[in-house]
Amino acid sequence: MHLREESRLPDVFLSYNRNDQATARLYAEALEAEGLSVWWDVTLRSGEAYDEVTEAALRGARAVVVLWSPRSTGSRWVRAEATLADRNRTLVPAMIEPCERPIMFELTQTAELSHWRGDVDDPAWQAFVRDVRGVLARQAPDGLLPLVEQTSTSPQIAAPARDQHGEAPSLAVLPFTNRSGLPEDDVFAIGMVEDLIDALSQGVNLRVIASSATARFRTGGLPDLEIMARHLGVRYVMEGNVRRAGEDLRVTAQLVEAASGAILWTQKFERPLPELAALQEELVLDLAAHLDSQVHRMEMERVLRKPANLTAWECVTRAIAAYRQITPQSVVQAMTEAQRAVELSPEYGLAHAMLADAKATVYMWTTPDSADAIRGIREHIERALALExxxxxxxxxxAEAFNYIGQPQDAIRPAERAIQLSPNFGLAHYSCGVGCLLLDRIDDALAHFDAELKAAPGSHTLFASYIWRGAAHVRGGDWDAAARAYAQATQINPGATSGYLGEAFVAARTGSDDEARALMIRVRQLEPKMSLADWERIIRRGLAGNPVGDAVIQHIRDLWKQGEETR
Incomplete structure (x- = not known):
């Protein structure tokens, strides 16, 4: 039996019960015929310490093949080896005789090879070998298959090369299962996936695999998600089912991280059967919006946990994650991350766009009027548009950057073009809404804010939209609607200082003086470094071109003065 040098780690550790040794030999020899090195206990040399050598081989192997039988399931050694392999994500189990596996392994996909007697052309055997190679490919130190000779020096992880953009996350939507068993529901399940992929493809936060690549999983047993995802080149997998529940049709979907098998998100959507045809598009868009937002949130969390060797795309993702907190500190952090992305990849349009946006936000909220500052921001805007x-x-x-430097007339065209390219992109609707608002196109602005709400349900960043929505109602003189919008903003984000400021001047305008004073105290507590002049500048920029701006500023001055008198 051919073995590699003792100093080399084995490709496969074979775990089995001694009473199954004849079957284990078939597996060892067949795997070695595939070019893999196999460690099993018959290779122990005389005088070697059994426990020490076995444990070293087990921990060093990049794949652990466990042979389940009625005898091995009762072996504490096999159970312990399987447990360690499962913990190390090297476990590749096979059923060599019908038996009940230990309960902790019941949910682990296991090859059914009870019939196998050594035929290397058997399809089930070939599938099992592919599974083993898949685990080996994941565990190999440089990502190469073990058949490729490795040098004795461990490869070093290099810093990202210049111009290394990095890639957006990718997703495969598996065919939905029809739990009802009715043919008409099967048609709906297939159509649901097609429509969902189409809706997700119009987003911008992830790359979606075409349905033709996953259609083969419509029949047969459930695939091993990790191996399937590796073949498809995706990080996330979505699976779901449809079934009837009384007079409703229920769609259940869940998002799974392929590498770990962890369920990241799950949700049920129901629609009445008589109304299903009319509501199917709404159902698809609702599901796509939740899923797109969830994947982007998970990606931001993943990138934030990564300490070093970032790509430009990851730096931009970090910038977006910081930016969405919308605090003075987080926006500065977003600017820093975006600047790093530009330095890593000077020809990366999104890096320039994000840097322009972060700088423009800082300008909008903290910087006195400055032609030089605006000129610097526009340089990044123009670079971004030229590149992408x-x-x-x-x-x-x-478009958002244009709005925040007070040039909404230049924001409308890129915002509308973004919506044309990606109709369900919340930020595009937000940017278009703010631009329309600043140009006093109130109805258009509110329509875009409604579209953003539909495109990004549950997003904590919607508080900013409600603040601008409040400003739209202030411009239109609808004080009750303005009060509701500002209250919604502060409910979503209790730290949204501008929301409290909006509530304060609406309360003052409608005669609720005590409430207005209390709200202004809250504003000053949240932003102690902001002066009255700072707030006046921000209000002028937000209500630019509308006569109501002067009245709002006067209310703020009065409340500020009352606060000074009570100190």
Whole structure:
């Protein structure tokens, strides 16, 4: 039996019960015929300490093949080896005789090879070998298959090369299962996946695999998600089912991280059967919006946990994660991360767009009027548009930057182009809404804010939209609607100082003086470094071109003065 040098780690550790040794030999020899090195206890040399050598081989192997039988399931040694392999994500189990596996392994996909007697052309055997190679590919130190000779020096992880953009996360939507068993529901399940992929493809936060790549999983047993995801080149997998529940049709979907098998998100959606045809598009868009937002949130959390060797895309993702907190400190952090992305990849349009947006936000909220500052921001805007003129993400961030430097007339075109490219992109609708608002197109602004709410349900960043929505109602003189919008903003984000400021001047305008004073105290507590002049500048920028701005500022001055008198 051919073995590699003792100093080399084995490809496969074979775990079995001694009474199954004849079957284990078939597996060892067949795997070695595939070019893999196999460690099993018959290779122990005389005088070697059994426990020490076995444990070293077990921990060093990049794949652990466990042979389940009625005898091995009762072996504490096999159970212990399987447990360690499962913990190390090297476990590749096979059923060599019908038996009940230990309960902790019942949910682990296991090859059914009870019939196998050594035929290397058997399809089930070939599938099992592919599973083993899949685990080996994941565990190999440099990502190469074990058949490729490795040098004795461990490869070093290099810092990202210049111009290394990095990639957005990718998702595969598996065919939905029809739990009802009715043919008409099977048609709906297939159509649901097609429509969902189409809706997700219009987003900007992830790359979606075409349905033709996953259609083969419509029949047969459930695939091993990790191996399937590796073949498809995706990080996330979505699976779901449809079934009837009384007079409703219920769609259940869950998002799974392929590498770990962890369920990251699950949700049920129900629609009445008589109304299903009319509501199917709404159902798909609702599901796509939740899923797109969830994947982006998970990606931001993943990137934030990564300490070093970031790509430009990851730096931009960090910038977006910081930016969405919308605090003075987080926006500065977003600017820093975006600057790093530009340095890593000077030809990356999204990095320039994000840097322009972060700088413009800082300008909007903290910087006195400055032609030089605006000129510097526009340089990044123009660079971003020159590099990626047809990226919805770039266009939306550029539009937001235009708005925040007081140039909404230049924001509308890229914002509308972003919506044309990606109709369900919340930031594009937000940027278009703010631009319309600043140009006193109130009805258009409110329509875009409604579209953003539908595109990004549950997003904590919606508080900013409600603040601008409040400003739209202030411009239109609808004080009750303005009060509701500002209250919604502070409910979503209790730290939204501008929301409390809006509530304060609405309360003052409608005669609720005590409430107005209390709200202004809250504003000053949240932002102690902001002066009255700072707030006046922000209000002028937010209500630019509308006569109501002067009245709002006067209310703020009165409340500020009352606060000074009570100190």
């Amino acid at each position: 003129p047809d990226s919805a993400m770039v266009l939306a961030h550029v």
